[in-house]
Amino acid sequence: MxxxxxxxxxxxxxxxxxxxxxxxxxxxxxxxxxxxxxxxxxxxxxxxxxxxxxxxxxxxxxxxxxxxxxxxxxxxxxxxxxxxxxxxxxxxxxxxxxxxxxxxxxxxxxxxxxxxxFGGMFGGSRGRARRPQARQRRGADLETEVRLSFDDAMSGVTIPVTLDGPAVCTTCHGSGAAPGTQPVVCATCGGAGQVAVNQGFFQMEQTCPTCSGTGRTIETPCPTCHGSGAVRRSRTVKVKVPAGVKDGARIRVAGRGEPGGPGGQAGDLYVRVRVGEHPVFGRSGDNLTVDLPVSYPEAALGANVKVPTLNGPVTLKVPAGTPSGKTFRVKGKGAPKRGGHGDLLVTVNVDVPKKLSKREKELLAELRDAETESPRAELGVS
Ligand SMILES: [Zn+2]
Ligand SMILES: [Zn+2]
Incomplete structure (x- = not known):
């Protein structure tokens, strides 16, 4: 080569x-x-x-x-x-x-x-000239976007992506030659894809004008694609999206981009993934996040509270004296990742009720009056 x-x-x-x-x-x-x-x-x-x-x-x-x-x-x-x-x-x-x-x-x-x-510069040790190799045109890479629900992103999903544009011609299977015929070696360059051009003292290689560098010519073009090996049509590519995929991730599907020239390699397809929001969970890397409202008595006295996860609720022990805004980690209940799962980060928020019953008002007033020290004592005010 x-x-x-x-x-x-x-x-x-x-x-x-x-x-x-x-x-x-x-x-x-x-x-x-x-x-x-x-x-x-x-x-x-x-x-x-x-x-x-x-x-x-x-x-x-x-x-x-x-x-x-x-x-x-x-x-x-x-x-x-x-x-x-x-x-x-x-x-x-x-x-x-x-x-x-x-x-x-x-x-x-x-x-x-x-x-x-540059033989002189390199000592001329490898001065043996080689014939260049013909190059088949590689197809262009394509980029497309898919939208997934949060749940699909968590579980992983195979989605069909429909692409409109050049696709491999089914008549000639991309060769560009009419059925029953084959592309032949280019007579101008002998299949090298390059021809020698004299430029004064030097001889240079230039892309063969007959075959455009492919080294092959088509004598009887395919009637469907007229020799290009590709036709414009709609095609569907199944794209496997791994479980736990993040919003903005780009998945490469090798060889599913545009077809190359006759005999050339297809480009790659890149699929950008957009993940929708979840009504309950947020995401931070491989971890999921959730805001968990707790009542003042639960935070002050401690409580075992239920926390939603992707696969059913679990019980979280909120210790006595937990401040609002504190985050607890539930191991292994986050987004799927290679070799396991991330964690679920649970942030407790002390819930202040907007409406109180008469009984609640009485009890809270009693609590207020029972407190020996103002919560603002440390600030020097009361
Ligand atoms: Zn040629
Ligand atoms: Zn064709």
Whole structure:
């Protein structure tokens, strides 16, 4: 497989991402990757977009550093630095690859060419030119939003998401070729997807104009999709939402985005989850919260009171002398999370009745008169 220089290589320090030194051994890199991948794995951090981001970053870093050849290419690119590259690269606009004329695409620069160009800088040890590999167009990622009830978010649910737009053509199954025919190797580039263009002293690779870089051409286009491999229609994707999903979480459904060009990979579907409110429970991370009214006698004398939870009421012991606003933790009665549940945080509020019976008034007046010290004594007033 041809090595490819990616723009990201200039911007990202993969060693830093994996937390290993530049001279780390392959085993050290693998170990660091495993540790980080486990820690940030989406399964272990359901609905945490930061972890997902980090996981991607770590995977991208290992994809390069974990491969001896890619790592060597990366090291050389890093050594060169983005500035040096832009300045030294013929035909490039002076700022690296951006704005490069002539349809030159940075994604498909072959390391063989770089070795040739910069052979002197690298000692010419890997000057053997390689043919670039054709690239099939990858489909676009899609993003959509679903709304869930609080209860569905707690229990987890599989929901059908309907998407309108490009979908795989069912006549040709995405190949773009009429039934009974196949795409053929591009005659212009011989399947490489790139053609050599002479630019003065240097020879550069350019995307093949005949096949647009795919390396394949279609002689008899599919009558349904006219060769694109995709048609616009409505399709339904079943999305599994894990129990305990948080409002705002983004779920990735791999390969369910837009279809790629003929032979290309589909994009991914990202589903943003919106969770409705619950009339009783609030949410704080993996914990649920509930405000629990108690009477003054219950707070003052202590009481066993019923507290609602997701699966039926439990009894909470409110100790004598509990101040209003105090929060109690009921273990394991919160939102589902990997390996268990969060807790239920119960905040007691002393309830002051707005309406009193005659009897209650008498008793409260008696209580007031029986109190030996004003509650405001500490403030120096009474
Ligand atoms: Zn071609
Ligand atoms: Zn078709």
């Amino acid at each position: 041809a090595e490819e220089i990616r723009r990201e290589w200039f911007e990202k320090d993969y060693y830093e991402v994996l937390g290993v030194p530049k001279n780390a051994t392959a085993a050290e890199i693998k170990k660091a990757y495993r540790k980080l991948a486990q820690k940030h794995h989406p399964d272990a951090n359901a609905g945490d977009p930061k972890a997902e981001e980090r996981f991607k970053e770590v995977s991208a870093a290992y994809d390069v550093l974990g491969d001896e050849e890619k790592r060597a290419a990366y090291d050389r690119v890093r050594e060169m630095g983005a500035g040096g590259f832009g300045a030294g690269f013929p035909g490039a606009g002076g700022t690296g690859f951006e704005g490069a004329p002539g349809g030159f695409r940075y994604e498909t620069v072959d390391i063989g060419d770089l070795s040739d160009l």
